[in-house]
Amino acid sequence: MATQVDYLPIAAQAGANVDPQVNFEGSGYQQTGFQAGLAESKQLNKCWRQASVVAAMIANFIANQLNVNVLDDGNVAGLLTLFVEALLNAVSGSLTPTVTVVPFSANPVFNCPGSLVVNFEITLTGNVASSTLTSELAGQIINFIIHQDATGSRTFAYPAGVPGGNINPVANSTTVQSFLVDSTGAVHAITPSTD
Secondary structure, three states: OOOOOOOOOOOOOOOOOOHHHHHHHHOHHHHHHOOOOOHHHOHHHHHHHHHHHHHHHHHHHHHHOOOOOOOOOOOOHHHHHHHHHHHHHHHHHHHOOOOEEOOOOOOOHHHHHHEEEEEEEEOOOEOOOOEEEEEEOOEEEEEEEEEEEEOOOOEEOOOOOOOOOOOOOOOOOOEEEEEEEOOOEEEEEEEEEEE
């Protein structure tokens, strides 16, 4: 369903009659507002654009998160309720645990989504000679769930920089190991587990 967003930016097209940022930033009208007399249209357009672009961005965020119409009907309380709901929806999406099943290959890529906890699951039907971890973020917890198939004795090479331990070689066994990404992007082992 296409949503209706009534909050639109003013003077957002290329070539709009808007005071350049270099003139606006630190100017008298930016710091103390307009004084008595005539204000130039490009100065007014600059102010209106600054406010309207942010309003349009927030309205589009609400519409995209909740798939609802965001109407310019003067209902401040209703708009605030939608904004809070949209924020909670965005945050809960990054906190909702999911498991990304990575198809077996000899060189799998584990691409981290933007969530707080990332769970990768792979079933070894052969040996993993090398693997790659991408898009990890500081503060993320990354879990590897590695299953042996009915044959077992498969090997798994953790991605470079991921200090993974040995995996259980027994057929149909599972190894779980957790890692934490620090502020520098380095990955540290939290705990290994095999069953």
